[in-house]
Amino acid sequence: MTISVTVSDVHRMTPDVKQFRLVADDHTFEYEPGQHTAVHFENDGEDDSRPYTAANLPGGDGNELILAIKRYDDGNGSVFMHERTPGDEIETEEVDGNLHVRDLDRDAVFLATGTGITPLYPMLKQYAVEGSGEAHLVFGERDREHLIFRESLDQLRVEHEDLSVDYVLSDADEAWNGLTGHVQDHLPDALDDLDGTDFYVCGVPEMVVETGDLLESEGVDEGDIYTEGWEADAAEE
Structure with missing residues (x-):
């Protein structure tokens, strides 16, 4: 229907x-x-x-x-x-899917590239208002003008002290003083305490798969990593 x-x-x-x-x-x-x-x-x-x-x-x-x-x-x-x-x-159609915040009492790390930010943005907004832990977003894009929701994300982190946001640009200009490269390159910096942390990942399939592998190699339980679930097959194509 x-x-x-x-x-x-x-x-x-x-x-x-x-x-x-x-x-x-x-x-x-x-x-x-x-x-x-x-x-x-x-x-x-x-x-x-x-x-x-x-x-x-x-x-x-x-x-x-x-x-x-x-x-x-x-x-x-x-x-x-x-x-x-x-x-x-x-x-x-009706709204459904695998990506949503599982536990608002656990710390959460959100990792996105490109339009992968679209599901993580409302999740981050929900967590900022209702969550009791700390949340960290790492959002990768090509350059500054392609960062979706940047103004809203900046406002969100100003209003909520337990929320941090890092942007990572793969094609940064000389004026950019933030992080560069790929999201997963900076993931270790977000791993202060793995216990009690959920990870939500969305973006190009290769990034999602590589991030999941990296997290598991760092000791994160597979059950604490949430994606849409189809990315592994897409990355192999």
């Missing part, structure tokens, strides 16, 4: 990412921060769909989803969405 929603507004976040506010007239979305819906579209005359994470926290009227979607020239779903304008109607 699909759910009809209307594109309420569209906002460009970065050169290749747009944010879409979708509103359902007669449906309430119930989900955990970090979970995703699926957007349906026509592809060569057939119904197709792609998963996108709800960037907004559940609550309020519950009839809105906010999706941050990066456009890929060869991505049928992202091209379809980037052509949407306010007033368009599209079909989505």
Whole structure:
């Protein structure tokens, strides 16, 4: 079963990412921060769909989803969405998925690259408000202008002393004085105390797999590492 929603507004976040506010007239979305819906579209005359994470926290009227979607020239779903304008109607699904905060009383480390930040962003917001431990986000991107949610993340860490945020750029300019390279290169710095810490990882499959291997080599229990779960197969392709 699909759910009809209307594109309420569209906002460009970065050169290749747009944010879409979708509103359902007669449906309430119930989900955990970090979970995703699926957007349906026509592809060569057939119904197709792609998963996108709800960037907004559940609550309020519950009839809105906010999706941050990066456009890929060869991505049928992202091209379809980037052509949407306010007033368009599209079909989505209920919100579900494997990524959500498991225990708000345990410390948490969030690791993201690119649009992998989209599920971790609402999870981090939830943890900042409801969590009782410390949270650390390590977010990797190509350069500064492609960092999604940066202003909101900076504000979040100012407001919550138990939350830290590190950005890692793989193609930094000379003015950048932050971390460079890849997210997993800086992971050991986030491993002050492995006991009682959960790890949430989302991004390109290779990063997710390498990060999981590194964490396990450092003594993290596999059951304390949370991903969507499909990345290992994708990394082997």
